[in-house]
Amino acid sequence: MDAVTKIHKEVQSILSDSRGSHDLDHTERVLKLALHIGEKEGADLTIITLAALLHDIGRNCEDDSNGKICHAEKGAELAKTLLEKHGFDQVMIEKITHCIKTHRFRNNKHPQSIEAKVLFDADKLDSIGAVGIGRAFLFAGEVGAILHNKDSDIPNTKPYTKDDSAYREYMLKLRYVKQRIMTDEGKRLAESRHEFMVEFFNRLNREVDGEI
């Protein structure tokens, strides 16, 4: 078994108790998307595979610290240790941890390498389109939120309450994701995912009003 396969199995074990919107399935989807984009963009696919697999291994630390620990920073630290254990050299480790450190939406650290841009895009693309819609409603269900209320005072609605909704997430965040995408292939995928998502929420409003 090569080192990448071993690390893949380790990540499956690390993320096996992760639930909700950043579970193992999210990581596997991001990996597939990152490989698809990375191939089109001529990026190093080993760096991409390892960065995608390891990008969310710091999530539990962020959740357990109530957000005080940044999962991107912590994930890069944990990844460094894990990659050293598997015999990767410092140059390679630096390239992979750069991707992990900079994949976060709200971080001040921005992706510089093509591999980091690919991981950033793959992670963001998983929050829009049909997958993004499903994740937004699933999360709403997890926190006991309502199905929909297009007339609510969105900017002042509290997250993680029953007045939260997938529509709130869409209005405040998801509809702007497309603008942040960095690579050409990422932009192409984002365009189609964004359009479908806009169509979905427009349709939802009209269905709820009993029009269609």
Next chain:
Amino acid sequence: MDAVTKIHKEVQSILSDSRGSHDLDHTERVLKLALHIGEKEGADLTIITLAALLHDIGRNCEDDSNGKICHAEKGAELAKTLLEKHGFDQVMIEKITHCIKTHRFRNNKHPQSIEAKVLFDADKLDSIGAVGIGRAFLFAGEVGAILHNKDSDIPNTKPYTKDDSAYREYMLKLRYVKQRIMTDEGKRLAESRHEFMVEFFNRLNREVDGEI
């Protein structure tokens, strides 16, 4: 305040602690849809309004009895008492409770009057289309289910477990809803909601595979 407005307020109070896929919002959406369809079908809109408002007031009894009590039967009983209190005559009460008794998908009692068919359609239409997709994921989130697994053994997946999913609900139930719709206007609405739902789940599968 007329009797219908008074009953509307009473229903808002009865359903105020209902959560999830059969909350007050569901009843309000069914009311809007039933009025839209009822108007096109030339049905009695007072019967429709009262039947739609009252159709799920037996839900809590079904939930509390772990499904032993049928919410449609119980709802009709509760509705009878409530309508008598507000001075409706027995002929009218019989027409309204017939709608409530027969609105359930799995019931042996089938809608006979046009008003009962309209309520049946409105209730079923709220489980497909963009609303149906949102409700399926919201419910999955509430029971701690996963986002998606198209390769799972759908017929043998257990509901209300983490291996449950919105896709399971779609494969086993939602994609067949269209065939049960009874009125012409209901069929027209179902066609468009069904098509959008099929497009959504096809797209979800392709996105999850990293293709689009």
